[in-house]
Amino acid sequence: MSLLALERVNKRFGGLRALGDVSFVLESGQIFGLIGPNGAGKTTLFNVVTGVYRPDTGRVVFDGEDISGLRPAAVAARGIARTFQNIRLFRSLTVEENVMVAGHHMQQASLIGAVFRTQSHAKDELALRTRAHELLQIMGLSAFAGDVAGSLPYGSQRRLEIARALMLKPKLILLDEPAAGMNSQEADELKRQIRFLRDELKLSVLLVEHNMSVVMGVCDRIHVVDHGETIAEGTPEEVRRHPRVLAAYLGKESGESGRPARSSEA
């Protein structure tokens, strides 16, 4: 079943065409990779899907509903959560609070209830905290629950962003370069966690990543863009052999570069 479909999405910034007629279908339960060289339009695409940008033309259909042009909070409410390429945690809040803050949908009590600290407010808080701790455990961050988020090591901050996004109870999670700055051991752990999202939490994942070991290792399907245009789509095996991908993404003399994609991994 199609969960997210982009239909001929275009987005321009002045004279620059950031996205030109990009279309793809992400099936429910898939880990869907989106790759391309720097400046190919991957982050713009994320911003279009999450409502930060409105597409100039074309549609974004999520779960059977046209969501193009909806505001970010409305998109989040429909079940799309994301992480950021440049980490945007609430640095001075604790790890636990960072996750709890995304639990708006679990909120029952009114503002008045919060002011007077009613019982329903206390119940809300307990439910939020319990859920936050479950997610921290999944991402392996339980030990840091009380720490200030800004003090975590880089890789843990990236995992905390995922935990925070999960708090939104999304159907689809968008991960923007989650492995950036991770060493290979951390990246392996991340791969396990991304599969856990699909297999145990029944989530679909849209993944932008430069680390080819992660992309090739976890994705069910990969879509390749360059200069805002689709150049290929297929399974990891198909994509890594695709001539236009080799030319555009890995450079023409791809055999010599020794890039990760050429390694025997995955």
Next chain:
Amino acid sequence: MTEFIQQVINGLSLGSIYALIALGYTMVYGILRLINFAHGEVFMVGAYAGYYAASAFGIDAYERGGRAFPLVLAVAVLLLAMAAAAALGTTIELLAYRPVRKAPRLTPLITAIGVSLFLQNAGMLVFGPNPRRYPPILKEVPFEIGGVIVTNIKVTIFVVALALMTALRFFVLGTWTGRAMRAVSIHPDAARLMGIDVDRTIRACFAIGSALAAAGGILFGLDQIMINPLMGVLTGLKAFVAAVLGGIGSIPGAVLGGVLIGLAEQLTAGYLSPDYRDAITFVILILVLMLKPEGLLGVVKQEKV
């Protein structure tokens, strides 16, 4: 020594009024990076709202009959004034600041000055330009402890301010909306994508800051006896200096700054000359800006890349 203690007590009570007002400046700055120059006028309107509420509850009759105004009604006056100021603050936000929220930072600042001037003049038009005597919501009862004269009003000011600031602390640290406020002040865009209603959070911030200013307005009226439509100009400015002294954006800083400004003003008036009581605030402002521009409890903001 008793003289000194006397001045400190007066300074603490004055300072807690400044602290209540300073909280509004610092909360709005923390979330929008906007110096809400109309905040002093919200304080003024809060004082007048208390004035009219007390009249509506028939305080004149109580006074003529020589009876004390019931405490229940006094609390009702306080809550009504806080609600009225919250309504005013959120209306200002909606009509004046929201349309220019995405404009360069100078635009909302000038807008704030415009709103401030508008409300000063609207106040003179609606309330009349002449000072009014503040009704005795609380009957003044002086008492003496070891040579120091304290009034129940000074004690009430201190206690009410302390109670409201404690409530604010629990609100900001322990509730969902408080957490959302802190999140929005760090990354508004990320907060929006995490499902936080940023507009509602900003509205709550203005409502709470304005309500605290109204409480400050009533306490000010009780303390100073006279109110007038321009009372928010100087007092608002002093409270703003208090917020800067404590580190603008920092809630504990606003409280600390308010108390310090109150003490400095009162001690200057007592030991130097009453003529300098207003000037000292601005001497402090200049010193802070020269020596520690981030304020006592403020943190140096790291520029985002």
